Amino acid sequence: MNTPRTLVLEPGPHLHAATTTASIMWWVNASLAPAAAWGVFVFGPAALAVIAAAVAGAVASEWLACRALHRRPTIRDGSALCTGLLLALTLPPLTPWWMAALGAAFGVLVAKMLFGGLGMNLFNPALAGRAFMMASFPLAMTSAWAAPRVGLTARLDAVTTATPLAVLKEQGLAAAMKVVAGDPWPRLALGFRPGSIGEVSVVLIALGAAVLLARRIIGLAIPLSVLAGTALATIGSGAPGLHLLGGGLWLGAFYMATDYVTSPSTRGGQIVFGLGIGLLTGLIRLFGGYPEGICYAILIGNAMVPALNLWFRPRRVAALAGSPS
Numbered sequence: 001m002n003t004p005r006t007l008v009l010e011p012g013p014h015l016h017a018a019t020t021t022a023s024i025m026w027w028v029n030a031s032l033a034p035a036a037a038w039g040v041f042v043f044g045p046a047a048l049a050v051i052a053a054a055v056a057g058a059v060a061s062e063w064l065a066c067r068a069l070h071r072r073p074t075i076r077d078g079s080a081l082c083t084g085l086l087l088a089l090t091l092p093p094l095t096p097w098w099m100a101a102l103g104a105a106f107g108v109l110v111a112k113m114l115f116g117g118l119g120m121n122l123f124n125p126a127l128a129g130r131a132f133m134m135a136s137f138p139l140a141m142t143s144a145w146a147a148p149r150v151g152l153t154a155r156l157d158a159v160t161t162a163t164p165l166a167v168l169k170e171q172g173l174a175a176a177m178k179v180v181a182g183d184p185w186p187r188l189a190l191g192f193r194p195g196s197i198g199e200v201s202v203v204l205i206a207l208g209a210a211v212l213l214a215r216r217i218i219g220l221a222i223p224l225s226v227l228a229g230t231a232l233a234t235i236g237s238g239a240p241g242l243h244l245l246g247g248g249l250w251l252g253a254f255y256m257a258t259d260y261v262t263s264p265s266t267r268g269g270q271i272v273f274g275l276g277i278g279l280l281t282g283l284i285r286l287f288g289g290y291p292e293g294i295c296y297a298i299l300i301g302n303a304m305v306p307a308l309n310l311w312f313r314p315r316r317v318a319a320l321a322g323s324p325s
Contacts, residue, residue, distance in 0.1 A: 021118070024217055025078030031208035032085055032255070038204050039197035042148035043093035047197045050100045051088040057101030058084030058108050065113040079118050083107055086126035086255060089198025090248055090295065091133075092144035099140060103133040123302045124262050127252075127295050134295070142166075145194045163194045164246045165291040173239045176246075188245040199248040209254035218258040221267055222274040226253035229278020237286055249281065252294035262302040269308035277301045 040048045062080040066073045074080070084104045091100055107129025115121040134141045145163055168176035179194060180187045187193055191201030199205070212218045227244065234243040243249070257263060257277055264270050277297045284293025 021079070022077040025082050027212065027215055027217055028255070029078055029082050029085060031211045032082075032089065032198065034204040034208060035198040035201055035251070036085065036089060038191055038201045039089065039093065042191060042200065043146055043197060044149060046146070047093040049097045050091055050093065050095050050197060051085065053097035054088035054091070054100040054104040055081055055084035057104035058087070061105040061108040062113065065109055069113075071117075074118065077118070080108055083112070083125045083129070086251075087129045089251060090126070090130050090196050092141065093146050093197050094144035095140055096144075099133060099137050102136075103129040105129075106132040119261055121261055122305075123299055124256050124259050127256055127299055130295050131299060147194055148192050148200065163291065164188070164242060165285065168239055168242060168246070169285070169291040173242065176239070176242060185241070185245070188242070193246075195246075196248055196251075199251045202245055202250050205250045205254060209250075212254070218254065219270075221270040222257050222263060223253040225271045225274025226257055226278040226281070229275040229280075230282045231278070232275075233279045233282020234286065237282075243282065243285060247285075247292045248294050252281075252298055253277075256294075257298050257301065262305060264305055264308040264312065266309065266312040266314065269305075269312035272312070273301050273305065273308055276304065 036051060040051070058080045059075050063073055063075050065071075066075075087104050087107060088100060091103075107125035107127075110132075111123050111125040111128035112118065112121045162170075162179065164176045164179045167179050177184045180192070189202045191204065193200055209218070209223070213220065227249070230243060230249060231240055234240045237243065253274075257274060264273050277294070277300075280297035280300060281293040284296060285291060290296075
C-alpha cells in the first residue's frame with residue numbers, strides 16, 4: 001500500500017539562502033574596522049571616544065525603541081552598530097562625545113525606527129544623523145578638526161586645522177596642498193591629513209570595500225558611478241585629484257550609497273543613482289557654501305530611489321496573440 005503524501009502549504013519565503021541580514025551587517029562592520037582603527041591611530045583617544053559614543057547611542061536607541069514598541073530586540077543583527085560606526089567615521093575627531101551619541105540616536109529613532117525599522121527606511125540612517133548634527137551643531141561640525149599625529153606617542157594637535165577641501169574652497173589648490181605636508185598624494189591616499197575619523201585613508205576604505213566585493217555584498221555599479229560623476233563635475237576645477245582623494249567620497253561611495261534599502265535595485269537605476277550623487281557632490285563642493293557634499297548628495301539620491309526603481313523596472317514582453325507559447 002502506498003503511503004499518502006502530505007501537501008504542506010506555508011507562507012513564503014520558500015527559498016532560503018545562507019547569507020542573512022545579520023551576516024551582511026557584521027561583514028560590513030568588520031570591513032570598516034581597519035579604517036576605524038587608523039582613525040584612532042592618527043587622531044588619538046578623542047576619535048575613540050567619538051566612535052564609542054556614536055555606537056552606544058545607536059545601539060541603546062534601537063534597544064529602547066524595540067522595548068517601547070514591544071518588538072523583539074534587533075541589536076544582534078549588527079545594523080545599529082553599523083549605523084553608529086558609519087556616523088562616527090564621518091565626524092571630525094574632536095566632536096564632543098555627547099553630540100555623536102545624540103546624532104546616532106536621531107539616525108536610528110527618526111530615520112530608521114520611525115519608518116518601521118530595518119528594511120523600511122527611506123534615508124540612510126547614519127547620514128540622516130550627520131545631517132541632523134550639521135544643522136544642530138554647525139560650529140562643531142565645521143571646526144572640530146585636528147592635524148593627524150604620526151605615532152601613538154605623539155601628541156595630538158588640538159588646534160583647529162582646516163581640511164584640504166575647506167582650504168581648497170577658501171584659498172585655492174596651492175594652499176590646500178600645504179595642509180598635507182610632504183608628498184601630498186601618498187599622504188592623501190594613506191590618511192595623513194586632517195579630515196573625518198574614518199574617511200582619511202582611501203587605501204583602507206578600498207581594502208574594506210574589496211572584502212565586501214569578494215563576498216558579493218556590494219557591487220561596483222554604484223561606487224564607480226559616484227566616482228565618475230564627481231570626476232566629471234570637478235574636471236574643470238583644476239583640482240579633480242584632490243576632489244577624488246579628499247573628503248568622504250570613498251567612504252560614501254562604497255559604504256553608504258550601496259546600502260540595499262536606500263539604493264535602486266536595477267543596474268540602470270544604480271548607474272544613474274551613482275552618477276547623480278557624484279555630480280551633486282561636485283556641484284556642492286564647487287558652488288555650495290559647504291566644502292563637502294557627499295552626505296547631502298546621497299540623501300537626495302535616496303529620495304529619488306522609488307522613482308528610479310519605477311523608471312528602470314524590468315520590461316516583460318508579452319507573447320503575441322496566436323504565437324506558440
